[in-house]
Amino acid sequence: MLAFLLLALTSPQSPPSLSHGPFRGANDLTSLRVWARAAAAGSFELHLRTTEDVDLPPLSAQASPLHDLTLQWHVTGLNPGSAYDWWITQGERIIVAAGGAPLLTAPRDASTHALLAFGSCSHDRLKPKQPVWGEILAHAPQALVLLGDTPYIDHGATDHRQKRHREFFEFAPVRAALSALPTYTVWDDHDYAKNNQYGATKNSTNARAVFLDFHAQPVSSEKGIYLSFRRGPIEVFLLDTRTFGDTEPCPFAPAKRTLLGVEQISWLQHGLANSTAPFKLLSCGMVWNGAVQPNKKDCWGNFLHERDGLLRWIGAQQIQGVILIGGDVHRSRMIVHPVQELVGYDVPELITSPLAQNVIAENNVDLPGLRFDAGEPEAFLLVQADSSPGEPVLCARFCTADGRELHACRFTLAALTSKKPR
Numbered sequence: 001m002l003a004f005l006l007l008a009l010t011s012p013q014s015p016p017s018l019s020h021g022p023f024r025g026a027n028d029l030t031s032l033r034v035w036a037r038a039a040a041a042g043s044f045e046l047h048l049r050t051t052e053d054v055d056l057p058p059l060s061a062q063a064s065p066l067h068d069l070t071l072q073w074h075v076t077g078l079n080p081g082s083a084y085d086w087w088i089t090q091g092e093r094i095i096v097a098a099g100g101a102p103l104l105t106a107p108r109d110a111s112t113h114a115l116l117a118f119g120s121c122s123h124d125r126l127k128p129k130q131p132v133w134g135e136i137l138a139h140a141p142q143a144l145v146l147l148g149d150t151p152y153i154d155h156g157a158t159d160h161r162q163k164r165h166r167e168f169f170e171f172a173p174v175r176a177a178l179s180a181l182p183t184y185t186v187w188d189d190h191d192y193a194k195n196n197q198y199g200a201t202k203n204s205t206n207a208r209a210v211f212l213d214f215h216a217q218p219v220s221s222e223k224g225i226y227l228s229f230r231r232g233p234i235e236v237f238l239l240d241t242r243t244f245g246d247t248e249p250c251p252f253a254p255a256k257r258t259l260l261g262v263e264q265i266s267w268l269q270h271g272l273a274n275s276t277a278p279f280k281l282l283s284c285g286m287v288w289n290g291a292v293q294p295n296k297k298d299c300w301g302n303f304l305h306e307r308d309g310l311l312r313w314i315g316a317q318q319i320q321g322v323i324l325i326g327g328d329v330h331r332s333r334m335i336v337h338p339v340q341e342l343v344g345y346d347v348p349e350l351i352t353s354p355l356a357q358n359v360i361a362e363n364n365v366d367l368p369g370l371r372f373d374a375g376e377p378e379a380f381l382l383v384q385a386d387s388s389p390g391e392p393v394l395c396a397r398f399c400t401a402d403g404r405e406l407h408a409c410r411f412t413l414a415a416l417t418s419k420k421p422r
Helices: 002-010 132-138 158-170 172-180 207-214 262-274 300-316
Strands: 018-027 032-038 042-049 059-063 070-075 083-090 093-096 113-119 143-146 183-185 227-231 234-238 253-257 279-283 322-326 332-337 347-351 370-374 379-386 393-400 405-412
Touching (some): 018 093, 018 172, 018 183, 032 083, 113 132, 113 234, 132 172, 132 393, 234 262, 262 300, 332 393, 370 405
Parallel strands (some): 234 279, 279 322
Antiparallel strands (some): 018 032, 032 070, 042 059, 042 083, 227 234, 332 347, 393 405
């Protein structure tokens, strides 16, 4: 017996088959996505089992050096608001055992409650301890929305981009959050190209291909990164304010340049016009205003012709419940834009940054409608909506890594509904 125990202790252990993950990606009513990265090339299978102990057909994914050994599974044909036990195999070997937290599809659109977390700007190299991710997990949001600079890359080479994603995803606080929460991500400047860059820049040449390898979420076009998703009373429109900037004329003001691009604007208009969610959150990395430090070119303040053109269209269509969300500026802020003439109601903007980075005091710039500003180096935003019988309400809370609430605000759907006659 002693000899057997010594042999067991000294025998080489099987190397891990996954180097990263598995993480939860985007999910909707009838599908969900899972991401992982393999330690070596090979074929891996994701298995799902219903709560009635019915095994679904396994789904294969291939780890290839062409995609830096990343794996993505997209399981379709599922039931809304349902839980599934799951496990991962490679051949006959179980890589991830069943019995962990189940995979979930999104609740039905008629669900009356939603809780989402938003954040941006997390530098794992400069901030080696980031309790903010644990605080996000403690609130158990239905989804996590990352608005860019997650990670900081600042280099155009493919291998460097891949390395920075691997480093960020193996960072323990980030790994814990992405393992537990369905996550949606868009890029900002430091993960698109370099500081303050957008549009046609050589530093962004390989950005999209690497981004798609490392994020298990759908995209709505063959160019750029933008998508939408629904959680009960909330529909989030996640916008790309980097890819298309200054690449073509603005459809609302042809003599000026665009930020979103014609195709993305058309997609957004179609989505807004057809959304049945009480609240529509237009979310991106950039702030939707120009109250920023001097000479900062990457903000909606330099594209007000397009922002106001979009708001004017929203007003003409009498689309209710629009709220703007941004990041990037390393401050937490709340603004109520006095745009009633354009929209029929004043439009709130919620700014959340950084998750873990330095504060930028120069971005504490006053503007009409500014209701709250704070420089907090580890902060995030919680958005909660309730559309149960009575007036639909959305509450936003600016929170810190140590559990403090910096600011809270509340918006009724009635206050975000046009008063203009049709």
